[in-house]
Amino acid sequence: MIRIGIMGYGNLARGVENAITRNSDMTLAAVFTRRDPATVEIATEGVPVLSADKAPEYRDSIDVMILCGGSANDLMGQTPLYASMFNVVDSFDTHAKILQHFDETQAAAEEAGTLAAISCGWDPGLFSINRVYAEAALPGGTTYTFWGKGLSQGHSDAIRRIDGVADARQYTLPVEEALEQIRAGETPELTTRQKHTRECYVVAEEGADTEAIREQIVNMPNYFSDYDTTVHFISQEELDRNHSSMAHGGFVLHSGRTAEEYNNIIEYSLKLDSNPYFTGSVLVSAARAVYRMRSEGRTGCITMADIAPSYLIQTDSRSLLERMI
């Protein structure tokens, strides 16, 4: 049995905890939190919830620690820190800081003789390796990534910070025409606006100027100004009833030629009813790979591009050959 620890207990951790029950070679050893452990109720019976400070005492009873913090505030510090004590897995997703995060984690893991796998979700994660496989099979081709339809947490937060906004949800949607163009063999250069649209559901505070809120949203730099954005004002009740889904998904398309006259399209897509539960399930498969690769002597920092697929799956190698190759 692979003994898993969970660091941080939010939606993603709930997904990890659930996924562990679906993988019979794993067991949840402990959950760590920065909150008061007495206030954190987890789904699994008989598993201790402990203060994050106590983690170092559990070095010998946890094979892989899955870090469930957020990329914005937690993981840049946490992953190197815990890689100095444990084999770790995270779902770090700030593309712009990935080299720095890799280097810092690599240094900590090498020094401690542990193995750390970073950015193991779906994007980055399964989407990343699909970009790698596609470019390996069709070098020099063009890769496109589309997200959605799905809730964007960061964009929802940005709307909630506007004066007069009581609550909000923001969906990112791929532009269907762009997808169809690529599927038809074209390789257009697409602007931000041509790839995705943004749809906002906003609860305004009583008496707030909704037109002013709409203006502030659609013109917000980085977040909305480069997109076609639709804003709907609805009641809190409607928001809670119709917009609490954590569904998400997306597409990676790669278009490349093997000869002037031969074009090829590789398409990978995910349609997920729960983003955190799916990401949690991928993290758990990555934890299995980390456990196995560490057992073979590997240390340092890796991503899913460095993991052979067979390390991720519980199936033994003979039945993998028979059933899946």
Added chain:
Amino acid sequence: MIRIGIMGYGNLARGVENAITRNSDMTLAAVFTRRDPATVEIATEGVPVLSADKAPEYRDSIDVMILCGGSANDLMGQTPLYASMFNVVDSFDTHAKILQHFDETQAAAEEAGTLAAISCGWDPGLFSINRVYAEAALPGGTTYTFWGKGLSQGHSDAIRRIDGVADARQYTLPVEEALEQIRAGETPELTTRQKHTRECYVVAEEGADTEAIREQIVNMPNYFSDYDTTVHFISQEELDRNHSSMAHGGFVLHSGRTAEEYNNIIEYSLKLDSNPYFTGSVLVSAARAVYRMRSEGRTGCITMADIAPSYLIQTDSRSLLERMI
């Protein structure tokens, strides 16, 4: 530069030869054939075409030998034979014999201290690893594979063996309704007939009984009797003009739950203008991986499930991190 040898020179070998020109870290060292080398004209200038008997003399000048023979008659013997002299890659695709082929190749490669990667195309190959990734991310889910629209060589051959048939091409097509059912979250148990249809284009010999030919085709056991099969009789001229495409493709879909209320769909699809050119390109990326893994000391037999994605691609690890994760 990775020095590649090609064993056998047909359509697939032409695809491999072409792919080598698209990968600047590789060079074609020699082509081997069982035919009279003087009768084989290859596309690359200045590369020797040699009798297959001479291969053993080239052990030190070829890093990886790509075996381009067919699964039905060539590879069961050739892959273990050449694995005893070279690192090798093949695209063996007889699912029912894969364990035997793996074991025989493994024994030969272990004894010789070489590395052999078998079944490195798209199915088996990219489709195989997608089945593995999907089951790793969503254990206990249901995987479906659909092929087409594309030409089936074996089925075309079977029609050509019928008395009164001058020539024929057979296309396999996925049943669109089945695909849509799965994409909608259903996990139906599908019969052979519910997954694919078969479309035949047949040139009858002069005076042949076309109705008798049609009867023989649609009732042929294993090949056609379990499918809805359509037969069109056309002229040789029309066959040559409209049915010489080597296009193919297919779909791997995996449907699995992360909780009772959360379903997830993973879909991978290929749309290929030339099946042998694409397969050749995948073989070349696998040859790169074999070269790198052998350099790290790995020997024996592997499949693409044992290869980390980063080994397949020419891109260095830093720019892979920056551009693709």
